Amino acid sequence: MAKRHLLSTADLTVDDANLILDTAQELASVAGRAIKKLPTLRGRTVVNLFFEDSTRTRISFETAAKRLSADVINFSAKGSSVSKGESLKDTALTLEAMGADAVVVRHWASGGAHRLANAGWIRSSVVNAGDGTHEHPTQALLDAFTLRQRLGSVAGRHVAIVGDVLHSRVARSNVHLLATLGAEVTLVAPPTLLPLGVEHWPCASSYELDPILPKCDAVMMLRVQRERMNQAFFPTEREYSRRYGLQAARMALLPQHAVVMHPGPMNRGLEISAEVADSVRSTVTEQVANGVSVRMAVLYLLLGGAESAIGNDEEGSAR
Amino acid sequence: MSGTSYVIKGARVLGEESRDLYVSDGAFAEAAPRGAKVIDADGCIALPGLVDLHTHLREPGREDAETVLTGTRAAAAGGFTAVHAMANTDPVADTAGVVEQVWRLGREAGYCDVRPVGAVTAGLKGERLAELGAMADSAARVRVFSDDGHCVSDAALMRRALEYVKAFGGVVAQHAQEPRLTEGAQMNEGELSGVLGLQGWPAVAEEAIIARDVLLAAHTGSKLHVCHLSTAGSVEIVRWAKSRGYPVTAEVTPHHLLLTEDLIRGYDPVYKVNPPLRSAADVEAVRAGLADGTIDAVATDHAPHPVEAKDCEWAVAAMGMVGLETALSVVQRTMVETGLLDWAGVADRMSARPARIGSVTGQGRSVATGEPANLVLIDPAAARVIEPGALYSLSHNTPYAGMKLPGAVVVTLLHGSATVLDGRVVER
Ligand SMILES: [Zn+2]
Numbered sequence: 165m166a167k168r169h170l171l172s173t174a175d176l177t178v179d180d181a182n183l184i185l186d187t188a189q190e191l192a193s194v195a196g197r198a199i200k201k202l203p204t205l206r207g208r209t210v211v212n213l214f215f216e217d218s219t220r221t222r223i224s225f226e227t228a229a230k231r232l233s234a235d236v237i238n239f240s241a242k243g244s245s246v247s248k249g250e251s252l253k254d255t256a257l258t259l260e261a262m263g264a265d266a267v268v269v270r271h272w273a274s275g276g277a278h279r280l281a282n283a284g285w286i287r288s289s290v291v292n293a294g295d296g297t298h299e300h301p302t303q304a305l306l307d308a309f310t311l312r313q314r315l316g317s318v319a320g321r322h323v324a325i326v327g328d329v330l331h332s333r334v335a336r337s338n339v340h341l342l343a344t345l346g347a348e349v350t351l352v353a354p355p356t357l358l359p360l361g362v363e364h365w366p367c368a369s370s371y372e373l374d375p376i377l378p379k380c381d382a383v384m385m386l387r388v389q390r391e392r393m394n395q396a397f398f399p400t401e402r403e404y405s406r407r408y409g410l411q412a413a414r415m416a417l418l419p420q421h422a423v424v425m426h427p428g429p430m431n432r433g434l435e436i437s438a439e440v441a442d443s444v445r446s447t448v449t450e451q452v453a454n455g456v457s458v459r460m461a462v463l464y465l466l467l468g469g470a471e472s473a474i475g476n477d478e479e480g481s482a483r
Numbered sequence: 484m485s486g487t488s489y490v491i492k493g494a495r496v497l498g499e500e501s502r503d504l505y506v507s508d509g510a511f512a513e514a515a516p517r518g519a520k521v522i523d524a525d526g527c528i529a530l531p532g533l534v535d536l537h538t539h540l541r542e543p544g545r546e547d548a549e550t551v552l553t554g555t556r557a558a559a560a561g562g563f564t565a566v567h568a569m570a571n572t573d574p575v576a577d578t579a580g581v582v583e584q585v586w587r588l589g590r591e592a593g594y595c596d597v598r599p600v601g602a603v604t605a606g607l608k609g610e611r612l613a614e615l616g617a618m619a620d621s622a623a624r625v626r627v628f629s630d631d632g633h634c635v636s637d638a639a640l641m642r643r644a645l646e647y648v649k650a651f652g653g654v655v656a657q658h659a660q661e662p663r664l665t666e667g668a669q670m671n672e673g674e675l676s677g678v679l680g681l682q683g684w685p686a687v688a689e690e691a692i693i694a695r696d697v698l699l700a701a702h703t704g705s706k707l708h709v710c711h712l713s714t715a716g717s718v719e720i721v722r723w724a725k726s727r728g729y730p731v732t733a734e735v736t737p738h739h740l741l742l743t744e745d746l747i748r749g750y751d752p753v754y755k756v757n758p759p760l761r762s763a764a765d766v767e768a769v770r771a772g773l774a775d776g777t778i779d780a781v782a783t784d785h786a787p788h789p790v791e792a793k794d795c796e797w798a799v800a801a802m803g804m805v806g807l808e809t810a811l812s813v814v815q816r817t818m819v820e821t822g823l824l825d826w827a828g829v830a831d832r833m834s835a836r837p838a839r840i841g842s843v844t845g846q847g848r849s850v851a852t853g854e855p856a857n858l859v860l861i862d863p864a865a866a867r868v869i870e871p872g873a874l875y876s877l878s879h880n881t882p883y884a885g886m887k888l889p890g891a892v893v894v895t896l897l898h899g900s901a902t903v904l905d906g907r908v909v910e911r
Contacts, residue, residue, distance in 0.1 A: 251791065251795055253791075253795060271796065274750070274797065274798065275681070275750030275798075276796050278750045279750055279751075279795075282749060283794070296680050297682075298679060298680030299680070336680060360674065360676070361674025361678075365678075
């Protein structure tokens with residue numbers, strides 16, 4: 165892959181995306197071994213730079229980097245100099261001085277990763293681990309990986325993305341990537357939670373969930389923040405849940421083979437019922453496991469991996 | 484101020500046939516004064532000195548971004564002879580003391596007539612009127628009042644402000660932004676804001692306030708001026724209000740005449756401004772509005788910010804762009820080269836009408852014998868690549884960095900004295 169950064173799934177060609185997914189597939193086999201480590205990124209430094217709390221995402225990237233034998237530095241904006249007013253720029257200059265090869269950045273501001281990659285402050289690769297309400301590309305990649313695993317393919321499949329699309333970086337990254345991979349996407353949300361101009365996105369949209377479900381191969385439920393209700397995006401949690409939540413009765417409208425996805429963390433009882441979350445259709449725990457493989461693939465490919473990811477290394481020779 | 488006399492050879496006044504101009508004792512004269520310096524203006528356009536209705540000079544309070552001295556030097560370099568200094572300083576220009584301080588600093592600097600704008604409400608808080616009369620009666624003789632940066636969103640307060648300033652022939656300049664519709668807003672609301680995940684600043688938030696205010700202006704019979712109008716809908720509303728004879732005027736910024744929201748794709752905060760850059764259709768509409776006179780004036784909204792205020796994430800960056808030194812070039816590019824305005828039209832929108840709106844005596848007059856010698860000479864055939872570091876402004880947050888723009892200011896005269904000669908600001 166010729167790219168230096170992963171900022172948006174909109175930047176990925178179908179070949180890029182498939183290369184990442186194929187590499188992740190290869191790397192996934194490592195997870196099943198007694199020794200889960202590859203020497204691939206030995207001597208390289210990966211910094212997890214988090215301006216917003218997300219233990220799940222940080223641990224996933226940290227595990228991925230460590231399985232590739234990279235040195236990992238966790239740099240949290242909370243409780244560090246950043247919260248005392250050190251700027252993104254000064255943080256970037258520090259990381260540059262430390263010789264970071266890749267910076268995995270989670271930022272509360274849309275465009276945070278773009279700024280870090282393009283402002284001329286650092287030379288390292290930048291991986292967007294979620295920027296504001298913009299994108300979360302590795303989440304979309306792990307979702308596509310999960311779809312491939314469960315359904316055999318992504319092309320031609322119909323995926324509904326349900327909930328707070330307006331504020332969802334997961335939805336944006338998924339729309340771009342799924343369209344690139346040839347899936348058919350329908351966004352389902354109340355009109356207040358669909359962005360203006362969504363009719364120009366490479367997907368369909370609907371205000372109603374029930375008519376969409378029978379033709380879905382997968383339903384992706386988005387997390388809904390309870391505070392949205394105070395900003396008049398919807399009247400009450402109960403009404404939201406009734407109209408857009410996925411409960412057992414509604415799940416029965418899905419075809420037999422269809423799966424239910426959620427990027428986590430879930431609001432059980434709001435956008436998804438416990439029964440659905442724990443059902444055999446749910447891919448929630450697989451998504452977590454696949455997240456590590458996909459992030460290994462991304463780090464490996466961005467940091468210059470040209471050959472097969474586990475082809476000719478010591479630990480891999482037992483294969 | 485009027486020591487030197489000049490003979491300006493071969494200037495094309497308002498773009499007409501070239502002729503010689505004579506300046507002595509601060510005014511245009513009939514004949515060549517004895518011992519006059521000769522300025523070769525061959526090929527140059529002569530316009531009355533430009534008048535900016537909307538300049539943030541930042542002093543007092545943010546002298547790290549701009550001062551009255553540095554800001555008026557930048558203004559002179561851009562061909563301006565008068566600027567209106569916005570009230571959102573620290574302390575706010577809401578008392579006679581502060582406006583007199585700014586006015587005096589302008590006189591001491593000597594690069595422009597500085598006309599302080601008074602705040603409409605105390606502390607720009609939108610709660611109660613500032614002492615508008617005291618500012619009007621002060622040495623600064625304030626006539627334009629604005630809470631710019633904030634909208635006077637309370638309809639009752641806006642109504643009273645409009646009524647009250649009638650007593651001294653004032654005008655209320657409104658920053659039209661419905662606050663509830665723009666909480667947390669980061670860029671124009673449209674397809675792109677949805678894609679970029681940046682909270683939208685919808686056109687309706689500007690248009691709703693303008694619609695309300697033109698009706699209030701009609702109801703009270705008082706003068707309303709609309710600051711930095713930016714949408715096609717706003718142009719329509721002002722056009723309608725003027726067709727009914729309402730006492731309404733409006734301005735547009737150079738950046739809204741040239742730039743569109745597409746520049747925001749890379750999240751570079753140099754393009755973050757309030758009101759935000761809009762769509763190509765809006766740009767076309769504001770150009771048409773300026774051409775047909777619906778929009779009265781080009782006003783820079785020159786908003787200097789220190790480096791760190793822009794060298795950061797989009798969401799935390801300050802809003803605003805410097806514009807004094809590029810305004811005329813942008814107008815040449817967007818209005819003259821497109822055939823929408825001739826040079827007489829440029830003089831009308833950048834000098835005569837803004838001077839009238841701001842009640843600025845001695846500015847915005849014609850280039851004629853006996854009139855004050857406020858003049859700018861432009862070489863329209865020049866082209867320059869904008870270098871932020873070469874700007875006279877203390878701040879370098881220009882959205883035109885690296886862009887090639889037409890025209891260059893060669894000479895600026897303020898009351899007969901040169902503030903710019905050979906394209907360089909005159910040291911004093
Ligand atoms: Zn303003």
